[in-house]
Structure formats: C-alpha cells, structure tokens
Amino acid sequence: MPGDDHPATHLQYLPSMTSDYSRISDTAKAIDPFIKPALLSYLASLPLSSAGRQLGSPFVIADYGAADGVNSSQLLEQIIRFLRQAHPLLGIRLVYIDIADPAPFHHFWKNSGLSGLPRVEAEYLQRSFYEPLPELAGNVDIGISSTSLHWLNTKTVDTTFFYHPTCIQANQLPAAERKKFYSKWISDWRVFFRERSRDLAHGGMLYLATLTDLGGDRWPASAGYNNLREVCVSLYQEGRISKQELDAIFIPDYFATPDEIASLVAEESISQHFSLKSLKTLTVPCAYSSRMQNAGNDARKRHYLAYSLARVVRAWSESSIRVGLSRDNEGLIDEIYRRLAERFFERPEGLPYQYCLMELLRKNTPVGIEGFGPGMGTGAFQT
Numbered sequence: 565m566p567g568d569d570h571p572a573t574h575l576q577y578l579p580s581m582t583s584d585y586s587r588i589s590d591t592a593k594a595i596d597p598f599i600k601p602a603l604l605s606y607l608a609s610l611p612l613s614s615a616g617r618q619l620g621s622p623f624v625i626a627d628y629g630a631a632d633g634v635n636s637s638q639l640l641e642q643i644i645r646f647l648r649q650a651h652p653l654l655g656i657r658l659v660y661i662d663i664a665d666p667a668p669f670h671h672f673w674k675n676s677g678l679s680g681l682p683r684v685e686a687e688y689l690q691r692s693f694y695e696p697l698p699e700l701a702g703n704v705d706i707g708i709s710s711t712s713l714h715w716l717n718t719k720t721v722d723t724t725f726f727y728h729p730t731c732i733q734a735n736q737l738p739a740a741e742r743k744k745f746y747s748k749w750i751s752d753w754r755v756f757f758r759e760r761s762r763d764l765a766h767g768g769m770l771y772l773a774t775l776t777d778l779g780g781d782r783w784p785a786s787a788g789y790n791n792l793r794e795v796c797v798s799l800y801q802e803g804r805i806s807k808q809e810l811d812a813i814f815i816p817d818y819f820a821t822p823d824e825i826a827s828l829v830a831e832e833s834i835s836q837h838f839s840l841k842s843l844k845t846l847t848v849p850c851a852y853s854s855r856m857q858n859a860g861n862d863a864r865k866r867h868y869l870a871y872s873l874a875r876v877v878r879a880w881s882e883s884s885i886r887v888g889l890s891r892d893n894e895g896l897i898d899e900i901y902r903r904l905a906e907r908f909f910e911r912p913e914g915l916p917y918q919y920c921l922m923e924l925l926r927k928n929t930p931v932g933i934e935g936f937g938p939g940m941g942t943g944a945f946q947t
Contacts, residue, residue, distance in 0.1 A: 629712025
C-alpha cells in the first residue's frame, strides 16, 4: 500500500495558518464589532495619567496568536485612534506573537495603515502564546486573542498523543475518549494565564475571543472537520494512504464548552491574578454561506462557495495534515482539498464560529507570582 512507511514522526504538530489565511478569514474578522465596545469602554475608564504612566513609556497592545497581523489590524487601528483623542502624543507599541514564519507579517506591516500612523511601532515575536515572554513583563496594557486559543500546546507531548484510527479532531470523539484532550486543554490554559499574568500591567485588560463548543454539532467549523475526516477515510479505503497515516492525521485543537471555560477561570490560581469582568457566548454566521443563500441550483455560485469553504479549511488544517502523511504522499495534499471542495459542492454547509468572549482585568498582585496549578471553582456565563 502506498505510504506504508511510518509518517514523518520527525515533524511536530505545529499548527500554522497558510500565507493566504487573512484573505479568506472573513468569518473570523466578523467578531470585531463584538470586541470593540468592551475595549473602548475599558480605554474610556482609564485615568488620564495611566496612558504612558511613565514618561516616554508607550501604551502596549499584544496580539496573542496573531498570524500575519491582518485580522486584528482594523480593530487595533480603531483602538489607537480612540486613544489618540485623549492622548495625542502617546506612543503605541504593538506586539504580535505567533509561531508562524514572520515574512507574511513583515509584508503586511510594510503596506498596512497602522505602519503609517505616527508614533506607532510594532514587533513580531515568533513564539507560541504559551511561552514566557520576559521582554513584556508587566508592560502590556491590553492583551487580545481571537480564534487562536483552541490550539493545544503540541510542544509538551509526543506526536503519538494525537494519533487516532478514525477521527482527526478531539471534538469528534465520544466523551470518554475526549477526556485526555480536555485535560491537556486545562493544563495548557493554566500555563497561558500564568504567563500572561506576567505580561500584563496592573489593571491591564486581557480580552479573549475563543472558539467554543456549544453542544451537539454546534462546535466551530464542524462541517469542515467532519468532511475532512471523511475525505481521509475514503483515501485510506482506496489504498491511497496507509493505516499509519490515517492514524496520524490529526488537527491538534480542542473546543472547550463555556462551562468548562468558566470553571477554569474561576480557579483560585487564576482568579488571584485576574478579575473576570464578563463571559458570554456568541455565534457568528459563516461569512461565505450567508452570501450564497440564494444560490439554489446555480452551479457557478455553489462551486464558488465550495471552493471558498475548502480554502478556509485548508488554511488552518494543512500544516497538521502534512504531519500525518509520509514523504511519498505529500503530493496528496491538493487531492485532499479538491475532494473537500467536492463534498461542500454536493452538500453546502456553512462554517459558523461559536465564541466564548471573556473580558479579564489584571489584579494588583505581584507580576510573576507562582502557584498556577489545579484548583476548584465554578463560574456562570451569559448568552
């Protein structure tokens, strides 16, 4: 059977968006209007002396899981213009954090409206948002993350942790099999909050728009994951990929439920550093299917929708699919996403995003205090 050699285990699951992700992430960008009011309300509440509280100190905004920086650019520009109304001479420092190749970011920044604003500087840190960022210690005024925190920290487990014979993503699994991914998610988020507590200035805001599981099939882009699974299974049944490859094809993310998120952020090890100001759920309709509601039997429109959806799925899944395939079968990538487009053509399904929106404020406690570990607590969420 083709590809009988073990998948490329020297590779590691390091999910990274393709270079065109920001050009097709319209659904992800649609979250901005829901984030903006909370951020501007926070900025409006700041005393005049807090912006640039030390002479010459810039106002720092960090984007955790920024990809190439495009998706957050309009939101950041609105924040900067709002700040400048009260503080015309305020310096702004934008910090973008992601594991992706920095080249797309530098291309974006060179041509962005943000780079043309006076007294605005930017830097790109090619690191995971789970890692320590000592150069930010106590300096971040606003930290944001959108559609990124569902990715698990793959650097702390062996690649075989993600192997499965039938499914390619944790939320496809029965509850009993999903437990190890839930435990991994808890462990990863505790690390995230520990490290971000060190980044934020006292009273700083952390705003997270994380994709969430609302129950049943209502988890983000489930049609994309499920169709992709069926494509991979069909290739195995045809003898195009091996059993070992099918086992290793996996997308290393987990969509927690709002209750799981609320319970975790209420743990003492997190609540001693952060005050949870709000937590609510929201569904953003798929930007592409909503444009094609009247496609009907128009094959041209259906083809465009199918291609667009497959391209969106490819943007965030290709790097993980490549880990599972042997070197001999890397050429199957195009075939996989061609078949995915065909499935969307035959049965058009949108890719809505379900969110849990969290607004947290950094408490006036020592930066870098230890003690993040297992805890207890529950929290309520709003819809």
